[in-house]
Amino acid sequence: MPRTQPLRTEAIVLRQRPIGDADKVCVLLSPAHGRMEAVARGVRKTTSRLAGHVDTLSRGTFQLARGRSMYIVTQAQTLDAWPSLHDDIDRLSLAVGVAELIDRTAMPDVGSRSLYRLTQESLARVAEADDPAAAVRWFQLRWLDQQGYQPELDACVRCRAALEPAGNGLAALEGGVVCPDCHRAGAGAPLSSTAFRLLRYMRRSSFDLTAQVRVNRAAASEVDRHLSALVEHALDGRLRSSSFAQALEGAARGARNTREVDHAAV
Numbered sequence: 001m002p003r004t005q006p007l008r009t010e011a012i013v014l015r016q017r018p019i020g021d022a023d024k025v026c027v028l029l030s031p032a033h034g035r036m037e038a039v040a041r042g043v044r045k046t047t048s049r050l051a052g053h054v055d056t057l058s059r060g061t062f063q064l065a066r067g068r069s070m071y072i073v074t075q076a077q078t079l080d081a082w083p084s085l086h087d088d089i090d091r092l093s094l095a096v097g098v099a100e101l102i103d104r105t106a107m108p109d110v111g112s113r114s115l116y117r118l119t120q121e122s123l124a125r126v127a128e129a130d131d132p133a134a135a136v137r138w139f140q141l142r143w144l145d146q147q148g149y150q151p152e153l154d155a156c157v158r159c160r161a162a163l164e165p166a167g168n169g170l171a172a173l174e175g176g177v178v179c180p181d182c183h184r185a186g187a188g189a190p191l192s193s194t195a196f197r198l199l200r201y202m203r204r205s206s207f208d209l210t211a212q213v214r215v216n217r218a219a220a221s222e223v224d225r226h227l228s229a230l231v232e233h234a235l236d237g238r239l240r241s242s243s244f245a246q247a248l249e250g251a252a253r254g255a256r257n258t259r260e261v262d263h264a265a266v
Contacts, residue, residue, distance in 0.1 A: 006074060007064045009033055012119055013056050014099040018044065026054050026073065027103055028062065031116035035106035038064050038071035053078045057085045057095050059120060080120075082127040094136050095126045101143060104235060118142055121207075129211060133220065138207045140227045141199075149234040152176025153200050158187060165193035172229035189229070195222045 011028040014035075019025050022044045028036045043051040053060055053076035063075035085095045102119050106112065118139065125135035144150050155162055156179035157171060167180030169188025177196065178188040198219060202210050215223075 007033070007066070007071070009036075009062055009064070010059070010079070011036070011062050012059045012099075012116070012123070013054055014103045016040075016054070016056050024054070025070070029102055029106055029116055029119055030111065031113045032111040034110040034112060035103070035108045036064070036071060038062070038073045039067065040073040040076075050076055055081065055086075057082060057092075057099060057123065059123075080124065082123060084127045085123070091126055091132050094132050095123055098122050098126065098136060098139055101140075101231065101235075105143075105147060115146060118146065125207060131211060133224070134211050134213075134215070135207065137223060137227060138202055138210050140231055141202055144230055144234060147234055149175065149230065150203075151199070151230055153196075153203060156182055158182040163196075165196050168193075168196055170226045170229070172226070172233045175230075175233075189226070191226065192219065192222060194219045195226065198223055199226070 009028075009030040009032055011030045014027045014029055016024045016026050019039065022042050024040050024043050026038050026040050028038060030036055040050055040054045042048050043054055045051075050073065054073060055078075058078055059080040059082075060076050060078045062073060064071040065074050066072075082095075085091050098119065102115065106115060122135060122139035122142075125138075126132045129135045141150075151170075152175055153163070157174045157176040158178050159182055161179045161181070163177055163179060167183065168191045169178045169183035170176070170191040171178050171188035174187070177191060182188070183190070198213065198215065201213065
């Protein structure tokens with residue numbers, strides 16, 4: 001029987017778990033092959049040359065052999081280590097939330113270059129941005145869009161009335177914002193005009209523009225709660241790492257400066 005050719009791919013390590021005495025299973029996201037699981041043999045030994053190239057929350061090139069039940073990592077080379085994700089607990093908690101969300105939704109052996117690109121860009125921004133929490137908010141909105149759950153922010157999801165900034169609610173189970181009349185009738189969680197404007201601005205703007213908007217802690221926390229509710233509804237359950245809201249609030253507590261909302265910008 002001819003031997004199967006090794007598979008070569010770029011990939012992001014979303015997470016790991018130990019197996020046996022010295023091995024780890026790496027959960028990978030590949031642009032061409034989607035979610036993959038591969039055994040990295042001997043990487044828990046101090047002498048392993050492979051260990052530094054299969055770290056969680058890193059991007060690299062991998063050569064994989066096909067085993068009986070999963071792939072086997074035969075070679076790996078780091079492309080992006082994103083060291084600040086491992087040196088800063090706030091950035092780490094946010095990046096773990098990003099990776100978990102992708103882990104939960106990427107399809108095994110089904111490539112998605114757009115999802116891979118979103119993951120790579122988002123982890124790089126969490127690692128490098130002055131406000132890593134803003135990078136996660138931007139990521140969540142794009143992830144919702146890619147998954148077919150883009151929140152309705154222009155018309156009431158119940159009565160289809162055009163939306164103005166004040167008096168609205170956000171109904172995660174219904175997929176978007178409800179107008180003041182429907183909100184007064186009991187639909188949705190309260191949505192401040194500041195949070196409403198920020199959500200609409202983030203939806204239509206690049207990350208670079210979004211990162212320039214000054215957001216105070218209260219508005220940021222409110223947006224985080226609403227985005228977490230929308231994500232959890234799309235997942236039909238809570239994230240294992242608790243929730244983005246908790247991670248984002250932790251990052252906000254560690255921030256050096258509290259920013260105020262620039263109403264003119266949003």
